[in-house]
Amino acid sequence: MAKHRLGGQTVKLENPPCILSRATIVGKKEGQGPLGEYFDVVLEDDLWGEKTWEKAECRMYQEAAKMAITRAGKQPQDINYLFGGDLLNQIITANFAARTLGIPFFGLYGACSTLTESMSLGAMLISAGYADLVLCVTSSHFCTAERQYRFPLEMGTQRPPTAQWTVTGAGAFLLSNDMKPPYITHITTGKVIDYGITDTNNMGAAMAPAAAATIKAHFEDTQQGPDAYDLIVTGDLGWFGRELTIDLLKKEGYDISDRFIDCGCEIYSKDQDVHAGGSGCGCSAVVFGAYILRKMEEGVYKRILLLSTGALLSTTSCQQGESIPGIAHAITIDMDRG
Known part of the structure; x- marks a missing residue:
């Protein structure tokens, strides 16, 4: 086992x-x-x-x-x-x-x-x-x-x-394998979730259910709730997807709204004309690497839950009218090795 x-x-x-x-x-x-x-x-x-x-x-x-x-x-x-x-x-x-x-x-x-x-x-x-x-x-x-x-x-x-x-x-x-914080202590692997979204210009709605499902699974598996984290971070849900994730988790009994940010909301200001925020593989990578890890080293955050969120579409599937599956994988980043 x-x-x-x-x-x-x-x-x-x-x-x-x-x-x-x-x-x-x-x-x-x-x-x-x-x-x-x-x-x-x-x-x-x-x-x-x-x-x-x-x-x-x-x-x-x-x-x-x-x-x-x-x-x-x-x-x-x-x-x-x-x-x-x-x-x-x-x-x-x-x-x-x-x-x-x-x-x-x-x-x-x-x-x-x-x-x-x-x-x-x-x-x-x-x-x-x-x-x-x-x-x-x-x-x-x-x-x-x-x-x-x-x-x-x-x-x-x-x-x-x-x-x-x-x-x-x-x-x-x-x-x-060095003994030097921050450490990766837990991993929650996401499942592919599909709520039937077909609009390729609404990635936040396609990915939010997967983000909510992975966060819920992580809480249930670890028997911990939002209070165990200083910050919960998603990759690129944008402003619409972030709010949808909050609503979905509230229905499951978890309120993460006071400690939840999305990298797609953080990287641009609303006056930069990016509409719903940022997306892409590079979104969570650069925000986490440049900003969030810096704040952890400065002692602002001691423990975070980081999820990168993905829309698993292709140009072919979209042209054939397929819906857009989503996935989110979570890792715990901790200044204490445990």
């Missing part, structure tokens, strides 16, 4: 790994937002000297990875595994970056949930003794996502109020 399982979806790590280092790179629009001062690198333009937006995203991914490795005083050959993904078909950003980095690689696609998916798997490998150092990297880019999922930017298509703005950003996190 798996002795470290709690309930149906959660594991408590016997040897909690730490987040040894991290790095964040964002685009110009993200740098102009309320968290601009916290990011490591802010690009002057979305091409960053490359010929295509896809190449620019790949460069962001590579540079964030290298920065996190260097900050820990390591070399790429020291890293046991690289877990990573992005939003593009065949995760080309992660695949092409891994080709350059030369680290043993597991490519993941969890849409915008990929950050906590990668950190969950990396943390379990380290806790079980199969690795000492695991690098987790995710990225997204407004221009690459628009080209793939929606309309060419040149068309100037009108976006509805529920639409979100894909974050141009990359975040890298080096996990280690």
Whole structure:
């Protein structure tokens, strides 16, 4: 029997790994937002000297990875595994970056949930003794996502109020078996939840049920409630999805409204014309890496629950009238190893 399982979806790590280092790179629009001062690198333009937006995203991914490795005083050959993904078909950003980095690689696609998916798997490998150092990297880019999922930017298509703005950003996190806070202590793996939403411009509504379901499962599995956390953070529900998640959890008897933030709401100000907020793999990665971890190190937060939320759609499924499944994976980040 798996002795470290709690309930149906959660594991408590016997040897909690730490987040040894991290790095964040964002685009110009993200740098102009309320968290601009916290990011490591802010690009002057979305091409960053490359010929295509896809190449620019790949460069962001590579540079964030290298920065996190260097900050820990390591070399790429020291890293046991690289877990990573992005939003593009065949995760080309992660695949092409891994080709350059030369680290043993597991490519993941969890849409915008990929950050906590990668950190969950990396943390379990380290806790079980199969690795000492695991690098987790995710990225997204407004221009690459628009080209793939929606309309060419040149068309100037009108976006509805529920639409979100894909974050141009990359975040890298080096996990280690060092005894140095903060630690990853618990993992709650999400289930795919589908409430029948078909509007591709309403990602918040598609992902909120999955976020609420994972938070509820985490509380039930650990036999703890919202008061056990200083902060509960979701990845990119936006303003509409955040409110829907609060309402869904209230119906289950949990009120998280006084300690719940969403990265998609934090990264932009409402006067930046992003409609419902931010989205994308890079959204939770850069907000968590640049801002929330900084606040934990400063003693503002001691224990948080972080969920990256993903809408598991494709251009093909949308054109065929399929609904949009959602998923959310949760990890507990704690300054105390327990």
